[in-house]
Amino acid sequence: MRRLALLMLAALAAGPVWAEGIPAAERRSGFDTMSPDIQAMQRDGMANPALLWLADGAELWGRAPAPGRSACAGCHGEAGTTMRGVAAGYPAWDAETAAPIDLAGRIQACRRRHQGAEPYADESRELLGLATYVAAQSAGLPITVPDDPRLGPARAAGKALFTQRMGQLGLSCAACHDDNHGRRLGAALIPQGHPTGYPLYRLEWQGVGSVQRRLRNCMTGMRAEPFAYGAPEFVALERYLMDRAAPLPVETPAVRP
Amino acid sequence: MARTLINVPKTAQAGEVVTIKTLISHPMETGFRPGADGRIRPRDIITEFTCLYDGETVFRAELFPATAANPYLTFTLRATQTGTLTFTWRGDNGFSQTETATLTVT
Numbered sequence: 001m002r003r004l005a006l007l008m009l010a011a012l013a014a015g016p017v018w019a020e021g022i023p024a025a026e027r028r029s030g031f032d033t034m035s036p037d038i039q040a041m042q043r044d045g046m047a048n049p050a051l052l053w054l055a056d057g058a059e060l061w062g063r064a065p066a067p068g069r070s071a072c073a074g075c076h077g078e079a080g081t082t083m084r085g086v087a088a089g090y091p092a093w094d095a096e097t098a099a100p101i102d103l104a105g106r107i108q109a110c111r112r113r114h115q116g117a118e119p120y121a122d123e124s125r126e127l128l129g130l131a132t133y134v135a136a137q138s139a140g141l142p143i144t145v146p147d148d149p150r151l152g153p154a155r156a157a158g159k160a161l162f163t164q165r166m167g168q169l170g171l172s173c174a175a176c177h178d179d180n181h182g183r184r185l186g187a188a189l190i191p192q193g194h195p196t197g198y199p200l201y202r203l204e205w206q207g208v209g210s211v212q213r214r215l216r217n218c219m220t221g222m223r224a225e226p227f228a229y230g231a232p233e234f235v236a237l238e239r240y241l242m243d244r245a246a247p248l249p250v251e252t253p254a255v256r257p
Numbered sequence: 258m259a260r261t262l263i264n265v266p267k268t269a270q271a272g273e274v275v276t277i278k279t280l281i282s283h284p285m286e287t288g289f290r291p292g293a294d295g296r297i298r299p300r301d302i303i304t305e306f307t308c309l310y311d312g313e314t315v316f317r318a319e320l321f322p323a324t325a326a327n328p329y330l331t332f333t334l335r336a337t338q339t340g341t342l343t344f345t346w347r348g349d350n351g352f353s354q355t356e357t358a359t360l361t362v363t
Contacts, residue, residue: 046262046264046278046280046329046331047278047280047329047331049280049326049327049329051262051280052260052262052280052282052327055260055262056260203325206284206285206325206326206327207326207327
């Protein structure tokens with residue numbers, strides 16, 4: 001936590017950062033470099049297995065967590081209208097904790113504060129289902145950069161983490177995804193690393209996972225110790241990644257190899 | 258109950274060949290993978306899928322451990338008369354699920 005605060009301070013001094021990264025005109029979703037088969041799987045309204053999670057989420061949206069408690073739909077109504085575009089601007093500022101919060105964190109916070117229910121387990125089917133359902137309401141809309149100065153420190157901390165070398169291999173996110181995207185790491189093509197379709201169905205996982213699961217994968221691959229699910233470092237990284245990806249369209253529920 | 262997604266055309270003309278698509282939520286645990294504790298996780302797969310058209314088997318598939326999780330099966334059949342399509346998935350640990358859909362022939 002203290003290290004994060006230091007990172008935030010160090011990066012604050014560097015000034016605004018969200019116009020940096022790959023130039024906007026050259027930003028490409030990982031979708032573009034997938035094989036045509038997997039592209040078709042994502043596009044097909046029947047073959048995309050993430051739709052199973054989406055259906056779970058749609059059901060949970062309308063179901064009260066306990067008798068007498070409000071369902072998500074009780075406050076937010078029809079997700080198709082109230083949640084349209086919401087995920088495109090996350091992580092956002094959470095006034096109650098005075099910290100940035102990502103979509104999964106918001107769902108968990110809503111459960112605790114407004115539904116009087118226990119938060120779901122990290123990466124649980126329910127949490128991923130709801131996050132997929134909410135994020136899918138923004139499908140096709142461009143990722144936006146929220147104009148909230150309170151997110152500045154998180155953006156800066158995210159950028160610092162993105163460029164910081166870590167782990168036994170001494171790699172950083174930027175070493176691959178900024179400097180060497182389009183080239184290969186072993187057999188795999190290195191994508192630009194834009195979180196356009198999360199939560200997404202990864203064939204390697206045989207299931208849906210969050211962007212934090214993907215980041216933990218990458219960190220393990222770098223032989224660094226992954227941050228815990230929901231760690232402020234991850235939320236800061238997510239904020240920077242979304243700034244770096246804008247204005248690519250949201251693709252949730254996406255499929256990736 | 259596993260979640261399923263089934264796509265059957267609402268209507269078809271007599272004699273028309275229609276495409277049926279099915280997707281079911283299932284882990285398809287192979288029986289070859291170790292779990293977090295190092296022990297082999299027991300096999301848990303769907304072993305058989307059948308589709309009946311008014312009681313007659315029109316499509317049947319056997320599934321094996323190499324099949325991916327959440328199996329997606331698509332096949333075609335010739336629409337002859339308005340009737341019920343019955344989809345059944347059976348598997349390890351007594352797994353059995355049946356869903357139905359109506360195909361209207363005009």
